[in-house]
Amino acid sequence: MPAVSTPNHEVKSGSDAVPPASSVEDSSTVASRPLIRFDVLTLFPNLFEGFLSESILKRALERNLIAVHRHDLRNWASNKHHQVDDRPFGGGPGMVLMAPPVVEAVEAVQALTAPPGLVLAMTPSGRRLDQEWVRRLATQPRLILLCGRYEGFDERIIELLQPELVSIGDYVLSGGEVPAMVVIDAVSRLIPGVLGDDQSAVEDSFGPEGLLDHPHYTRPRLYRGLSVPEVLTSGNHAEIARWRREQALQRTRQRFREAVLPTIPNAPYGSAPPATE
Numbered sequence: 095m096p097a098v099s100t101p102n103h104e105v106k107s108g109s110d111a112v113p114p115a116s117s118v119e120d121s122s123t124v125a126s127r128p129l130i131r132f133d134v135l136t137l138f139p140n141l142f143e144g145f146l147s148e149s150i151l152k153r154a155l156e157r158n159l160i161a162v163h164r165h166d167l168r169n170w171a172s173n174k175h176h177q178v179d180d181r182p183f184g185g186g187p188g189m190v191l192m193a194p195p196v197v198e199a200v201e202a203v204q205a206l207t208a209p210p211g212l213v214l215a216m217t218p219s220g221r222r223l224d225q226e227w228v229r230r231l232a233t234q235p236r237l238i239l240l241c242g243r244y245e246g247f248d249e250r251i252i253e254l255l256q257p258e259l260v261s262i263g264d265y266v267l268s269g270g271e272v273p274a275m276v277v278i279d280a281v282s283r284l285i286p287g288v289l290g291d292d293q294s295a296v297e298d299s300f301g302p303e304g305l306l307d308h309p310h311y312t313r314p315r316l317y318r319g320l321s322v323p324e325v326l327t328s329g330n331h332a333e334i335a336r337w338r339r340e341q342a343l344q345r346t347r348q349r350f351r352e353a354v355l356p357t358i359p360n361a362p363y364g365s366a367p368p369a370t371e
């Protein structure tokens with residue numbers, strides 16, 4: 095069992111392959127150290143290739159605003175067969191991720207650098223991820239993302255590591271890699287400098303007020319007989335802001351009828367609309 099995960103255990107990704115300053119439009123934008131580091135523990139590190147090498151995340155990695163290090167769990171396999179899973183005690187279908195390789199992998203990766211980081215385990219039995227939780231995670235300097243496979247984790251992995259259990263939704267996936275990508279994408283958007291103009295993260299859906307986003311329109315002005323709401327081409331920004339807020343409220347009420355309205359200060363309807371509506 096390797097004492098610590100030496101570099102060759104790490105699957106080189108954007109973070110430790112920051113291109114020379116010359117290749118980044120203007121070098122001053124390369125941060126001296128990333129604002130947040132993600133360590134992903136997975137049996138399929140290559141699944142993240144495309145995800146990390148396009149668009150917003152690619153640029154954020156190039157500018158060293160974030161770092162993503164991938165670690166192959168199989169490197170902590172318990173025996174020469176690189177075994178990381180085994181049949182469930184008590185019988186039943188499928189296989190279970192074994193505790194020794196997973197626990198020792200997390201401990202070795204946490205010991206790679208300081209701080210040890212907050213451990214998150216992706217599992218359908220976790221708490222549902224939401225924007226409020228994403229905002230909290232974006233304040234962490236380091237997140238350790240544990241990706242399950244097979245029927246799931248040996249329960250002693252949870253007992254020993256006490257990770258925060260994260261679910262992206264009540265459906266069963268074939269692995270925790272996609273949920274880990276969801277966390278990396280949602281959290282990275284809140285890291286200063288990652289999005290073009292910082293403003294957009296705030297105006298996104300589920301902003302601080304918890305409102306859904308207002309409708310968006312762009313050219314062409316007329317498409318298959320459908321036009322753009324007049325107010326949006328009026329140039330009257332106060333009116334536009336009022337219309338957008340009204341739309342966001344309607345959509346939010348539509349979606350979360352009773353839940354959200356009472357918490358919005360001086361919402362046009364004051365308290366939740368009468369039940370009859």
Ligand code: 4FV
Binds near residue numbers: 260266
């Ligand atoms: C999942 C979810 C999810 C369950 C068995 C991976 C799979 C396999 N993770 N939100 N929904 N995980 O379905 O986070 O180990």
